[in-house]
Amino acid sequence: MISMENKKRLVNLDLLKVVSMVMIVCLHYLGKGAVLEKATLSDPNYYVAWLFELLSIVAVNCFIMCSGYLMTENRFRFSKLIYLWLQIVSINILFLILSFFVGDTKPSVIKVIKAFFPINTDAYWFMTAYFAFYLLSPLLIRIANKLTVSQLKKLVIVLVIVFSLSPWQWTKINYGYHFVWFVVLFFVAAYIRRADLFNKKPKVYIGYYLVLTLVLLTVKILVSLVSKKVEQFKVIDVQNYNFIITFLSSLMFFVAFKNIKISNTKIGGFATFMSSLVLGVYLFHENEVIRYSLWYNVIQPLNVFGKPYFVLHMIACVFAVFFICAFLEYFRQLLFKLFNIPSLCDKLGAKVQKIADKVFESDIIKKL
Numbered sequence: 001m002i003s004m005e006n007k008k009r010l011v012n013l014d015l016l017k018v019v020s021m022v023m024i025v026c027l028h029y030l031g032k033g034a035v036l037e038k039a040t041l042s043d044p045n046y047y048v049a050w051l052f053e054l055l056s057i058v059a060v061n062c063f064i065m066c067s068g069y070l071m072t073e074n075r076f077r078f079s080k081l082i083y084l085w086l087q088i089v090s091i092n093i094l095f096l097i098l099s100f101f102v103g104d105t106k107p108s109v110i111k112v113i114k115a116f117f118p119i120n121t122d123a124y125w126f127m128t129a130y131f132a133f134y135l136l137s138p139l140l141i142r143i144a145n146k147l148t149v150s151q152l153k154k155l156v157i158v159l160v161i162v163f164s165l166s167p168w169q170w171t172k173i174n175y176g177y178h179f180v181w182f183v184v185l186f187f188v189a190a191y192i193r194r195a196d197l198f199n200k201k202p203k204v205y206i207g208y209y210l211v212l213t214l215v216l217l218t219v220k221i222l223v224s225l226v227s228k229k230v231e232q233f234k235v236i237d238v239q240n241y242n243f244i245i246t247f248l249s250s251l252m253f254f255v256a257f258k259n260i261k262i263s264n265t266k267i268g269g270f271a272t273f274m275s276s277l278v279l280g281v282y283l284f285h286e287n288e289v290i291r292y293s294l295w296y297n298v299i300q301p302l303n304v305f306g307k308p309y310f311v312l313h314m315i316a317c318v319f320a321v322f323f324i325c326a327f328l329e330y331f332r333q334l335l336f337k338l339f340n341i342p343s344l345c346d347k348l349g350a351k352v353q354k355i356a357d358k359v360f361e362s363d364i365i366k367k368l
Helices: 004-031 046-056 059-071 078-102 109-116 125-146 149-165 179-195 202-226 231-235 244-258 265-275 278-285 291-299 310-338 341-360 363-367
Strands: none
Touching: 004 046, 004 059, 004 244, 004 265, 004 278, 004 291, 004 310, 046 202, 046 310, 059 125, 059 179, 059 244, 078 109, 078 125, 078 278, 078 310, 078 341, 125 179, 149 179, 149 244, 179 244, 202 244, 278 310, 291 310, 310 341
16 A cells, blocks of 8 residues: 555656656757757857756656655566557557658668667667666665665665766766666665655755756856867766766755645646656657657757747747647557557566566576
8 A cells, every 4th residue: 555645755756757858858959959069158048058958957867766766665567568668669650650651761671670679779768778777676676675774875875986976987887878877866766765865845955956057057168168178078078867966966856856745636636647648758759750850840949049039939849849749648548548458468467477477486596
């Protein structure tokens, strides 16, 4: 049973997931729309663009910390992986068919294979990393629950030092775009929950988050200036998810939402409903068939970058993409329910679970 406190926290984290996905769309507006690539220190909107970038860079870290915070009390389900795979494949096939009919894409065996095996082909880097992370989650949960709070604290300190503290990325985990970094975030969130840390009012942590964002912006500007003369400074990238200041900023944003109390049932219900759609928002707008055309041909942020209404255009487009994709995801979910896909995933997941239980409880495994 989930306690009332956990339900409130779940609503808080649902809201954080929604906010994080809006931030992710903002990151793509600035990154995939080539705004950050073209912007220079002399551009009037350079600082505005980078401020929004660094305010939003916490999104993926927070999304994973939400999972880590809740995973310690949840059960691993193969049905979830099966459903996620079908969700990705259905969206891939939709866009592939559309591209055959309305685009210049020609049918090919390779494109069909990529559509059906998105995790193996790294069609979405986040989903590839998340699948690996989720497959490891039973072991991670066991470790997090078996260790004492003191031992878990030491593990978190070591992991953060090894995978975050060095700006030169000597650990080679693809700048945080990797399931290993997700594992680090899992243990951080698990430790926060078990040790019951960061219990001040949300506005305190929002204040820390804003200060750290300004620090990130300052570091970015200084690196841009100094790296012109000392090229080695280019390796310091504030956009890396595991850059230490970015990690700390993400941590403050996460604990701020952890402590928010949502008493309004309508707001809580809306947050929970929207959180069920956010992964679909990512999968729809980040699909490789539509990704380039969306930002370069439809939204075209570079055309307004130098204009006074750049910020208004960015905010309007980010929310438009978010809600259009959320509607598409809602429609996809209705179709899945119509064809009884969730129930089929549960049944297939239960069968896979039985096979896995037999394998891991066998004498051969125990002797290894």
